[in-house]
Amino acid sequence: MDFIDLKSQYAALRDNINARIQTVLDHGQYILGPEVKEMEAALIAYTGAKHCISVASGTEALLICLMALDLQPGDEVITSPFTFAATAEMIVLAGGVPVFVDIQPDTANIDPTLIEAAITAKTKAIMPVSLYGQVADMGAINAIAAKHGLAVIEDAAQSFGASYQGKKSCNLSTFGCTSFFPSKPLGCYGDGGAIFTSDDVLAQACREIRTHGQSQRYLHTRMGVGGRMDTLQCAVVLGKLDRFEWEVRRRLELGDAYKRKLQAAIPGVQLLAVREDRDCVWAQYTVFVNDREAVQARLKEAGVPTAVHYPRPLHHQPAYAKYSSPEACPHSIAAAQRVMSLPMSADLTDAQQGSVVAALAEALA
Structure with a gap:
């Protein structure tokens, strides 16, 4: 996929x-x-x-x-x-x-x-x-x-x-x-x-x-x-706008479904929180995992692509390191080490999503 x-x-x-x-x-x-x-x-x-x-x-x-x-x-x-x-x-x-x-x-x-x-x-x-x-x-x-x-x-x-x-x-x-x-x-x-x-x-x-x-x-x-x-x-x-509201609804549905399926398949899985006064259109559906490189390798073998947004916070990037001490922003540092994004788009099918969840559960086992 x-x-x-x-x-x-x-x-x-x-x-x-x-x-x-x-x-x-x-x-x-x-x-x-x-x-x-x-x-x-x-x-x-x-x-x-x-x-x-x-x-x-x-x-x-x-x-x-x-x-x-x-x-x-x-x-x-x-x-x-x-x-x-x-x-x-x-x-x-x-x-x-x-x-x-x-x-x-x-x-x-x-x-x-x-x-x-x-x-x-x-x-x-x-x-x-x-x-x-x-x-x-x-x-x-x-x-x-x-x-x-x-x-x-x-x-x-x-x-x-x-x-x-x-x-x-x-x-x-x-x-x-x-x-x-x-x-x-x-x-x-x-x-x-x-x-x-x-x-x-x-x-x-x-x-x-x-x-x-x-x-x-x-x-x-x-x-x-x-x-x-x-x-x-x-x-x-303009050619995409007629379908956009449907795509937003679909993204919301897929986000809810990911949460439901992941929590059922992987007890204790850490997901992003979405506050009650807002929604999320899931430009990237992102989860937190340990030993990320190994998990990504297992998912790749299973045919599931992943991405990392982002592997290094900006104050750890050479171009911006001078603007902050490296120890600052510990939550950003921790997130950069653990975030991993799963396949997500309005046209992701329920079957594809199910295979992603199953592959992640196996990779984390």
């Missing part, structure tokens, strides 16, 4: 996606064509945010938001070290300093009870990561940010479609940034991403920054980047 089954998804959506792509090929507007605004409008309707600005990638989304906030050299951004490198990478690239705060050991999301102690006079923003598809504790994080006059940027690269206290991920804070990388819950067929905000001034800044800082053609009012999302990739997202 595939770790993420994009082939079955395409087979189900072939006519929609092909027609959308053909329309772009026919009109030839490959940069900022009509599908760009159409996709942005559809995602505004889906999330409830006032503005959606499509960009070249989820990574670019983070950078553009930091630039819109006028991050200055030495400004600090509080974030989690248990995430993909792009989260800290963009803080550093924008001239800022990542300040790492440890995770909750049961959800693997940033622990809001540790954030306030990390705030200094140089703190500019908080960047929580909605890891594995579950939104972080945004209510608590937003309250801390409001108290200290800080912006909040939700790194929602893995959580598009998830809900938190009745609202959608990406519509929970100053900014929400998501990715349309092919393996994400809503993916295109290349790179792509989006910024969401309900602040008119910040939205305008993001639109200008994504097109080299232009407020109109050849009038550059600020520093910018070449950060536009291709029309063809927007067309692919």
Whole structure:
């Protein structure tokens, strides 16, 4: 089986996606064509945010938001070290300093009870990561940010479609940034991403920054980047949207089924906790195991692919080690040693899931 089954998804959506792509090929507007605004409008309707600005990638989304906030050299951004490198990478690239705060050991999301102690006079923003598809504790994080006059940027690269206290991920804070990388819950067929905000001034800044800082053609009012999302990739997202709500429901069902089956087959198995006031769209269905390499090898022999998100926290990465002591964030260190992701996509069949659970039970025996 595939770790993420994009082939079955395409087979189900072939006519929609092909027609959308053909329309772009026919009109030839490959940069900022009509599908760009159409996709942005559809995602505004889906999330409830006032503005959606499509960009070249989820990574670019983070950078553009930091630039819109006028991050200055030495400004600090509080974030989690248990995430993909792009989260800290963009803080550093924008001239800022990542300040790492440890995770909750049961959800693997940033622990809001540790954030306030990390705030200094140089703190500019908080960047929580909605890891594995579950939104972080945004209510608590937003309250801390409001108290200290800080912006909040939700790194929602893995959580598009998830809900938190009745609202959608990406519509929970100053900014929400998501990715349309092919393996994400809503993916295109290349790179792509989006910024969401309900602040008119910040939205305008993001639109200008994504097109080299232009407020109109050849009038550059600020520093910018070449950060536009291709029309063809927007067309692919539009081709997938009709099925997306079904895919989210299916991901929720599969997550519940994984939990039920794993707990029945493997007494004492450690799973990620999902808080009662939110759900998880399971960009990766992740479990905690000991002796991970041996378990992965046994699963590979059984034909079950696995992945590790992520094997090393950022403060243990050479590029970011100088921003924290190696002993800091012990829960992040422990999680990095034990997390393992199982096959997950909306088209995973019940039979495939059953074989994954059986193979894991045997591998752990």
